Amino acid sequence: MLRFFTRSVLSLIVASASTCPARSSSASRPAFIAAFALSPPSAPSTSCQATMTASVAAESTDLPRWDLSRFGFSSPFSDEIDLHLEETAKLAEAFKAKYEGKLGELSLLSAIQDYEEISKRKTLVSSYLHLSYDVSLDDDTLKKRKGALSQRQSEIYGDNLEWFSLDVAELDDAVLASQYENDPSLTKFKSFIDELRRQKPHNLSKDVERALTVRSPYVGNRPLVSFFDKELSLMRFKLDEDGKEVNMEVLLSRMQSSNDAAFRAKCLQVLNEGLAGSVSRTAALSLSSVAGGWLVENKERKYINLRSRRNLDNNCPDEVVDSLLVGVRSAGIPLCKRFYTLKKGILQKTQGLDKFRWSDRNAPIDIGGVSNEKISWEAAVAMVKKGYNQFSPKMSEMFVSMVEEKRIDVPAANGKKGGAYCAGVIPGVGPFQLLNFDGTKQDVATLAHESGHGVHDILAYEQGYLQYHPPLTLAETASIFGEMIVFRDLLAQSSSKEEELTLLMSKIDDVVNSVVRQCSFDRFEELVHTAREKGELSADELDEYWMSALREYYGKEGDAGGDSPFDSYENTSHLWSYVPHFHHVPFYVYSYAFADLVVGTLYNNFLTNKEGFEGRLLALLSAGGTKDFANALGPFGLDPTSSTFWTEALTAHLGELVNEAEKIAKELGYVE
Template sequence: MRPMTLTARALPLQDRALPVRDANAGGGDDASPFGALPEWDLTDLYAAPDAPEMKRDLDWLEEACRSFAEDYEGKLADLGAEAFLDCVKRNERIDAIAGRIMSYAGLRYYQLTTAGDRVKFMSDMQDRITTFTTPLVFFTLELNRLPDDHLDGLFAENAELARYKPVFDRIRAMKPYQLSDELEKFLHDLGVVGDAWQKLFDETMAGLSFYVDGDEMGIESILTLFQDHDRDTREAAAREVARVMADNLRTFARVHNTQAKEKEVIDRWRGMPNAQTGRHLSNHVEPEVVEALRNAVVNAYPRLSHRYYELKRKWLGLDRMQVWDRNAPLPGGDQRAIGWEEAQETVLSAYAGFSPRMAEIAQPFFDKGWIDAAVKPGKAPGAFAHPTVTEVHPYVMLNYLGKPRDVMTLAHELGHGVHQVLAAGQGEMLSSTPLTLAETASVFGEMLTFRALLAKAETQAERKTMLAAKVEDMINTVVRQIAFYDFECKLHEARRGGELTPEDINAIWMSVQAESLGPAFDFMDGYETYWAYVPHFVHSPFYVYAYAFGDSLVNALYAVYEDQPAGFQDKYFDMLKAGGSKHHKELLAPFGLDATDPAFWDKGLSMIEGFIDELEAMEN
C-alpha cells in the first residue's frame, strides 16, 4: 500500500474485507486519455455472490469451525506432535476458506462502496464468519497456557510442526495481555461493531462531492489537482477540500473518538502500556526499534524536508510556500498524461533490469485481470495490493490518472504483488508479512523504476525534475508518515483524557505539521481539518510508521545492492519468499544490516540527503 500524495488505503490483512468489480462488469473506458484501463476479474475467487461454490464454502466453514472446537477445545495440552500438527493444518484450512470469502466480499465492496447490495453482502459475510469462528477463540487462549518447554518438546519431535514456530511466537507475544476466555469471545463477536465505523468512514468518503471550476469530482480526483501546474487550480482544490472536510468534520471526529475510545478500553483491560503496543506486537518489532526510527526521522527534519522545501520555494519563485504548493510540479516539468501501456512498459522493464524473474512474476497482473486501475464514482480512494489467500493470487487496486506519481504507485503496488506471490509458498499462516517488512518490496520496486528512469535522463533539467520528484516521494513516505505517527500517538493519548472536539483534533494535527514541513510554509485556514480523510487512522491505527521503516530499510538495501551486486538478487528473492516466517533481524542478516542498530536509520536517511545535496549543487 502506498502513501499517496496525502492519503493511502491500509487494509488489515486479518480483516480480509477488501474491494472488487463483478467479473461481468464492463471493461475500461476506451475513450480515456490513458488508454483502456484494466478491471478486476474475480472469478478466481468466486464467479458471483450467489455462486454455488460460495454456498459450498460457507456450509463447509460453519461445520469445520464447529467440529474443530468439538475436537480440540480443552485438549491441546494432551496432543502429541503429530496430532498437534493436524490441528494446526485444520486451523490453517479454516483460515484459507474464510479469507477467500472475505477477500471476494471486500474487493467487490471497495470497487463500488456506494452500492447497497455490495455493502450488504460484505456486512453479511462478516457477520456470518464472525459467528462461525467465535468457537475457535479458544485455540490461541489455550496455546498461550501451554508451558514453553512443552511446545519446545513438540517442535523437537516434529520438524514440520516446528516450521510454524514463528506463528506461535507471535501468538504467545500476546500472552501477557490475554483476557479470560469469555471476554476474548465477547471481543471477537464485538469486532463487527468496530468494523461498522470503518464502513461509515469509507462510505462517507466515497460519497463526498467536490467542485472546482464547476466540475464535480471525488476525493481521488481533487487530490490529484494538488499536483496541477496551475497554482490557482491547486489553491482552489486545497480550499475545496478544506470546505468539504469542515462540512463533514463532526462525522469524522465521531469516528475517531469512538474508535480511539474503543481501543483505549480494550488496551486498558489487556494491560497494554500504550496505544502503540498492539501494533508493535503485530508487526513483530521491538518498541525501541520504532522509537529509534521515529527519533532519527524527527531529528532529520531540518536536513530533509525543511531544506528541500526551501529549495522548492526558490524554484517556484515564491516568498512563502502554501500547503497547495507542497506537491506542485517544478516549472517546465512534463505535463503530458502517461498512457497505461507506457506505464506498464516502464515498470516491467525496470523490474526486468533488476531480474527477468521479477518481471515474469509481475506480468500476469496485467494479463489476467488482477489490476483495477480506473477512477470511478463510488470506488475507494488510494491504492493497495491485497494478497487474498495463498491458493489464489493477489489483486492490485489503483486510481490511475496518468501522472508520474501514478506510475510510481503502479511500481509500488506491483512490488507488493510480487512479494505476496513469492511468500505464498509459506502457506496461509506463515505467508503474511509484518507491516514493517511488507513495505520492503513495494518501495524497492519504486526505487528500481526511479533509477531506471533517471539513467535515461538526457539533460540536467530532466535529471533535476526527476530527482526532485523522488525526494518529494521519499519525504511523503518518511517525514510525512512519521508526522502522521506522531499525530496518532498524540490523538490516542489525548483521547484517554476524555472526548475530543473537532477543534481538539485539529490542534493536534497542526502541532505536527509545522514541525515536519518547516519554516518555508504558511498554512491556510482550513488545513487543520486535513487529518479527516487519511484512512490509515481509521482502518489500521499506527500503520503509518511502516512506510518510514520500509523506505529507510530499502534505502539501506539499495546501497548494499550498488556496493555488492553479485548474488544480491538471490538473497533478495529469498527474503521475499520467507514471508512472515522470519524476524526482521534474521531477514536482514544476509545483507549485513541490522534494524536494531540506531545507526541503521541514519544510513537509510542519508540517501535522501544525498539526493538533496545533488539538487543544491545544481543551483551553484
C-alpha cells in the same frame, strides 16, 4: 490470509506511489485472525497506498478491470457463497470438538494444518466480498450483503475458532517441546506458533475474546469506520464555474498535477472547506471511538505504551520504533526543510510563486520543457516491466503475469475505493491490485509500488497461508524497492539536467512524504490517543492536534514569523479527516518511514555490493513472516537495532537525494 491486506497509496496522504498491509486486529490477537469478521480492509496498502491517491482521474471505461473468477464464485449474491460458508462452519465445529483442550495430547501439527485450511476457506469469502465492494461502494445492496456475511463470519470464528490461538499460547513449554520432538515437521509453523505465544500476556479469557469477536460487526468501532469510509467515497467538489462536480480522487489529482499556483490553492481550499462540517464531525466521531477502544484495550491487555500493541504485532521492539521516530525528528526534519527551501526557490523562478503554500507542497517541477503528457496504461506497464527486468528478471516475469492474468483493477471510477492497494488473499488465488490510474508519472510509481507487494506475496506464498504475510516493518520492502528500481531507470535515461532535476525533485517528494510526513501523522495520533483518556474528542480539538503536529515537523509558518519554508498553512486544518489509516490501523503509519529508510539503505547496499544481491533480496521476500526485520536484514550486513541506524539511513538515502538535487539546481541557476 485471515487478515485482508490493504496498502495505502503514497501520494497526497503519503505523497508517493501504495496499501501497505493492514496488520490490524480487533484485539491484541495476531492480525491474521481479524479478517474473519469482514472488517473494512484499509490499513492502510497504497499504497500499501489505502488512502487517497493523487493519481486519479475521471472515469475510464477502456482500462483493464480485475477478473475475480479465480475465487470460484459467480457473484457476491450467489448461493455458492452461502453454501461455502456453511460448509466452513461445519468444519469449524468439528475442529473445535476434536481439538479444544486436547492440543497437548493430539498432534499440534495436524491441528494447525486443519486450522489453516478452515482459515483459507473463510478468507476466500472475506476477500471476495471486499474486492467486489471496493469497486462498488455506492451499492447499498452489496453493502448489506457484505454486512450479513460479516456477522456470520464473526459467529463462526467466535464460537468455534477463537479458542485455538488462546490454547496454543497457553501450552506448557515442556508440552510444546515434546510436540516439536515427536514431529519435527511442526517446525514449519514455528513463526506462527511464536507469534501466538508472544500474545499470551495480553490475551483475555476465552469468554471475553469470544464476546468481542461475535459482537464486533454490530457494535464498537467497525460500523462507525465503515460509515466514515462511505461518506468519503460519496464526497463531491465543485471546482469549475460550469458547476460540474468531481470526486476527491479527481480533485487531488488536479491539485498535484497543476502548474498554476492559484489553482492549486483553490483546490486545497475547496477540499478543506468540503471536509468541514458533517464529514469532519463523522471523522471525529469515528476516530474518537477508535482511540477510545485502543485506550481501553491497552489497559485491559496491559500494554506498556500507545504503540506497544502495534509493535508487538510487527515483532518489533518498542525501543527500535522509538529510535526511528527520534531519528526522523533529529535528522529528517532538517533535511525536509532543506528540500522545501530548495523547491520554494525553484518554483519562484519557474512559476513566479509569491507565497509557498501547503498547496504547493507536491507541485510539479516544470523546467526545461520536460513533458507532462499523460502516459498510457500500455506504456506504464512497459516502463515497470523494463525497470524490474534490469534488476530481476524473475520479478519482471511475476509483474507481467499479474497484468496478463487480469489481477489489476486499473481505472478511477465513481463509487470505487480511493487510493491503491494489493490484496494478498490466499496462496493460489491472489494477489489482486486496486489502482486509480490517470497516466501520470506518479501513477507509474504507484504501479511499480503495488506490483512490488504482489511480487512479495507470490514469493512468500511458499511459507503457507498462515506465515506468508510479513510484518509491517518488512511489508513495504518489495514495493518501495520496485519504485526505486523504476525511478533509477528513468533517471539514467534523462536527456538533460533539467529532466534529471525534475525526476529527483519528484522522488524526494515521495521520500519526504513517506518518512517525515508519516511520522508527523504518528505524532498526530499520539496527541489524539493521549487526549482521548480525558473524554470524547471534537472535530475542533482534532484540528488543533493536526496543526500542532504539522508545525512540529515542518516548522512554524513564515508569515507568522516562524522557521518553516512554508509561508502559509492556510486551508490545512481539516485534512486529518480523510486519512483512513487513523481509523483502520492505529499507529500503522510509521511503517512507511521504516520501510522507505530500510529500502534506501538496501539500495545503497546494492550499489556497493551487487554480487548476489538479487538472491539475497528474493530470499528476504520469500521468507514472508518467518523472519523478523533484524534477522531478515542480517545477510545484507545491516543492523537496524543500532542506535545510529536511522540517522545514518536518513543521511545516506534522503540526504544524498537532496544533495544531488541542490547541486543540479545550482548548476542550472535556480538557486544560489
